[in-house]
Amino acid sequence: MIEAKHPNQRYQYCPSCGSAQFQQSGERSKKCSGCGFHVFFNTSSAVAAIIFDEAGRMMFTRRAIEPHKGMLDLPGGFVDPMETAEESLARELQEELGVKVNKMEYYCSFPNIYPFSGLEVFTLDLAFMVELETVQNLAPMDDIYAIEFYHPAEVDLEELPALSMKNIIKRLNERS
Ligand SMILES: [Zn+2]
Incomplete structure (x- = not known):
């Protein structure tokens, strides 16, 4: 690379x-x-979903693509031109998990540098609390290959390469 x-x-x-x-x-x-x-070189917008199961564990995805292939991430992705953040996140969740959103609420944002094709792409990652129609039996698709659940206080932050995602988890752990 x-x-x-x-x-x-x-x-x-x-x-x-x-x-x-x-x-x-x-x-x-x-x-x-x-x-x-x-x-x-303005910052790009990206969205990430904070999704909990009934046991209070949080949903993480495994990346099927570079950068950071095989590492953990949160469901989400880049916002398309002329899309709202909410539309973008609903679309990404449909693409990656094949599931519809019941409810979403803005939570917080953190900046990130996403290394792509030899370029440092500056992003502002907007995190939303999301309730899905279901979190059972979802099949990973698109740019992810696995769905895993961990308590936010127990997830290995070394497995989560994006600084913004680390910061979202830290913010979640501070409130509890
Ligand atoms: Zn010129």
Whole structure:
């Protein structure tokens, strides 16, 4: 896998005209002195579901794709353009677990750096408390291959690579 770098380092040429005169302009943007093209590296939105079973254990998924293939994650994913966070999470839960949402309520957010294709992708991960139609007999699909339940105080945070997900679990454990 290519080492993930900040967009300032990864984007070397102007994506509009191809000029090498594509210079850093502030902390999170680059500007082309050839054609004037100016691009900002804004944060992407992502969503994550906090789902409990009747025994008070929380649902985790195993990632079937890189980065962090085989590691734990929370159900969720990137928000599509022009989608609400709620629509995005309902769609992701349908795609990954084939299940409908009964109720969801915003809980908290944490930032993350998602290493993808040699690029550090900055995200803001929005966590929701979610009640599903059922948590029984769900079949993992799409970019996950397993569903596992752990008490949030007992899950191994080393198995959860995303800093945002670690922070969501810490926040949950602080309230109890
Ligand atoms: Zn240019």
